[in-house]
Amino acid sequence: MRWRWNGVVAAALAVGLLAGCGNGGSATTTGAASGGDSGSAGSKVIKIATQSPLSGGSSIQGEAIRLGAQMSMEDHKEDFSKLGYSLELVPYDDQGDPKKGVANAEQIGADQAVLGVIGHLNSGVSIPSSVVYEKYNIPMISPASTATEFTDRKLKVANRVVARDDFQGPAAAEYAVKTVGAKKIFVIQDKTAYGQGLAEAFRDKAQELGATIAGYEGITVGEKDFNGVLNIAATQNPDFIFFGGLYAEGGLIIKQARDKGITAPIMGGDALDSSGLVEIAGADVKGALYSSVAGEIAKMEGGSDWAARYQQEFGKAPEGYSAYAYDSMTIMLDAIKKTLDSGGGEMPSREAVRDGVRATKDFKGIATEVSFDDKGDNAYAKVYIYEFADDTYPGKLVSEVSQ
Amino acid sequence: MFASILQTLPQVLIDGLALGAIYAVVALGYTMVYGILELINFAHGEIFMTGAFAGTSVLLLFQSMGWLGGLPAWVSYVLIIFIAMMVTGALGVGIERVAYRPLRKAPKLISLISAFGVSFVLQDLVRFIAELKTGNYIISVPQLFDGRFTLGFSSMTAMFSNATVKTNTIFIFIVAIVLMIGLDIFVNRTKWGGAMRAVAQDRDTAALMSINVNKVILLTFFIGSALGGSTGVLFAQQYGTIDPYIGFILGLKAFTAAVLGGIGNIRGAMFGGIVIGVLEMFASANLGIMTGGNFGAEYKDVFAFAILIVVLIFKPEGLFGKAVKEKV
Numbered sequence: 001m002r003w004r005w006n007g008v009v010a011a012a013l014a015v016g017l018l019a020g021c022g023n024g025g026s027a028t029t030t031g032a033a034s035g036g037d038s039g040s041a042g043s044k045v046i047k048i049a050t051q052s053p054l055s056g057g058s059s060i061q062g063e064a065i066r067l068g069a070q071m072s073m074e075d076h077k078e079d080f081s082k083l084g085y086s087l088e089l090v091p092y093d094d095q096g097d098p099k100k101g102v103a104n105a106e107q108i109g110a111d112q113a114v115l116g117v118i119g120h121l122n123s124g125v126s127i128p129s130s131v132v133y134e135k136y137n138i139p140m141i142s143p144a145s146t147a148t149e150f151t152d153r154k155l156k157v158a159n160r161v162v163a164r165d166d167f168q169g170p171a172a173a174e175y176a177v178k179t180v181g182a183k184k185i186f187v188i189q190d191k192t193a194y195g196q197g198l199a200e201a202f203r204d205k206a207q208e209l210g211a212t213i214a215g216y217e218g219i220t221v222g223e224k225d226f227n228g229v230l231n232i233a234a235t236q237n238p239d240f241i242f243f244g245g246l247y248a249e250g251g252l253i254i255k256q257a258r259d260k261g262i263t264a265p266i267m268g269g270d271a272l273d274s275s276g277l278v279e280i281a282g283a284d285v286k287g288a289l290y291s292s293v294a295g296e297i298a299k300m301e302g303g304s305d306w307a308a309r310y311q312q313e314f315g316k317a318p319e320g321y322s323a324y325a326y327d328s329m330t331i332m333l334d335a336i337k338k339t340l341d342s343g344g345g346e347m348p349s350r351e352a353v354r355d356g357v358r359a360t361k362d363f364k365g366i367a368t369e370v371s372f373d374d375k376g377d378n379a380y381a382k383v384y385i386y387e388f389a390d391d392t393y394p395g396k397l398v399s400e401v402s403q
Numbered sequence: 404m405f406a407s408i409l410q411t412l413p414q415v416l417i418d419g420l421a422l423g424a425i426y427a428v429v430a431l432g433y434t435m436v437y438g439i440l441e442l443i444n445f446a447h448g449e450i451f452m453t454g455a456f457a458g459t460s461v462l463l464l465f466q467s468m469g470w471l472g473g474l475p476a477w478v479s480y481v482l483i484i485f486i487a488m489m490v491t492g493a494l495g496v497g498i499e500r501v502a503y504r505p506l507r508k509a510p511k512l513i514s515l516i517s518a519f520g521v522s523f524v525l526q527d528l529v530r531f532i533a534e535l536k537t538g539n540y541i542i543s544v545p546q547l548f549d550g551r552f553t554l555g556f557s558s559m560t561a562m563f564s565n566a567t568v569k570t571n572t573i574f575i576f577i578v579a580i581v582l583m584i585g586l587d588i589f590v591n592r593t594k595w596g597g598a599m600r601a602v603a604q605d606r607d608t609a610a611l612m613s614i615n616v617n618k619v620i621l622l623t624f625f626i627g628s629a630l631g632g633s634t635g636v637l638f639a640q641q642y643g644t645i646d647p648y649i650g651f652i653l654g655l656k657a658f659t660a661a662v663l664g665g666i667g668n669i670r671g672a673m674f675g676g677i678v679i680g681v682l683e684m685f686a687s688a689n690l691g692i693m694t695g696g697n698f699g700a701e702y703k704d705v706f707a708f709a710i711l712i713v714v715l716i717f718k719p720e721g722l723f724g725k726a727v728k729e730k731v
Contacts, residue, residue: 191701215691216699217691217700218699218700218701219701220652220704222648222649222651222652224638224644224649227418227422227687228415228418228683228684229688229700231411231414231415231418231684231687231688232411232687232688232691232692232700234411234414235407235410235411235564248541248646251644252642252643252644255643259551259567259569260414260567261553261567276541279539279541280643280644282543282643
């Protein structure tokens, strides 16, 4: 959902890109495959694929996923070579496009040496691609996809280390009621699947925690004048406002609310996690809150050392999802190693690795602890609450809420 | 229920009038072109949007050059509106020349499709330029008037609560009123205005009376588009952010306002714009209260358009459709 605008742009560019990048993609694959052949001269090869957008609007995050996974693989290469296996990373570019993701997934499925996939970034790509992986029994761990449907279909292969979309609303409600102490909350939503879902989840949890909902109103995406809704809010005089929607409307609501003299804190979901919000709302953004599934890596145990190592290795600072990709790869390799050990050093089957990944319990990674439940959701996944202390992006991490 | 509606009424009226003033001036562009060509110029919403972008880019340019420091804010505001009006006026004339004049003898439906084409071209052109220059097509607009003040309605009577007004809202009222009165005088009192009314009544006879019909049509497009462009600047200043798609919904509502007032009728368009703006704001603030929470603010457009339908059932020519015989 949060990549909606990128999606629009991507769709516009897709036609042009498809031809060129199609060639580029297959070239990479052949290159990697031949590399694998030469590597297998000495030892058996285990390949792990990454699938993320390496080109287009979300390529920064996509590249971060690839590099995070690569870093973890390099850390484990020695362990595996002792067992007589060489590890190899096969990066695929899904372009944030479901069609491309599925086509890549078929290629991955056909390569028998691939035992697992780290990806995708976009839920919209993860969902159709996971069906293909299910067919080939290749386990996937997504470091970023949050849509509920991704794991709700109870596929054996689909796992994720981040929180679900429907946990964000309750987590935000918990922060609003317990930490901020909100008693009278006004909820606004944008009538989209994302915004309404988030707002309803927030509303229900807030009521459960004992806050009153002073109003629940909708707006229309694309409009610029929200004075009507804010007039209702102003009469109700709430002490907290929650907005389920995207940053373009969120920024305007923050600005127009402050223009009206409404001083209550305004909070939104991960769709507000954008520098665009700061641009639109300007100085009024100060004090606004948003939730996100990605934490601040520097604040985590061992995180700053890890970030320094990442910086040294790749020459750039880690993005929000880098560490999640790192952890995903570590989980994958751990599962493969366990199956190797129990299978007496035989090349593990995809089915065994799949079940091994799902059986992961109490894994301690850089970004998050991980225990997969029977659907592939991470029981330790957290939602992080950020606040704009200043009119600069990103906001400051103020709280984390666990499931 | 009535007490709480009354409480917010001053604020609702002020917000509604500001929105309505914008609708009204944009509606003028629709109604003028329809009056003279019987063509619904659906690209008008995009002309409004282009005006918003043109004004904002001029403002950004002035700021980067540091030219604004010496000028009072209202002078630069007027200057920017004037530049945006010239740009969009010229754009309107160009569109007429390229997209409508070759089709003037063709069936009306063809011109309508041409209008849709122009509006898509403008949307994507503006988006392309905005993205090229700033990397993002949602542009934040620096505000010339940032202030706001409170009107003490509650001291008049306890039934009302206070209303907050942005300084820019006052400016919108002033500019909209000046433009509307100016247009009214121009159409009714000047030679060119007389020529426009003549062409609107009967194009062929007007041509026989030595009126240059093509020039009059170009003038109509210039004025209508310039009005749309000026509102674009007002809109950008009022809401602080613009994107290439703001023209669509707003254009639709302004067109509705023109129909409500009786399309082809200038005073009707002004009145229709104000009515739609106030109704919309009233509905979004009070629908929840009136229906006991069953229908929230998201149904405001349904409410406004339901009223439009009711009006059109009883008066299909619009509120002012027959009251005035001449149409421009």
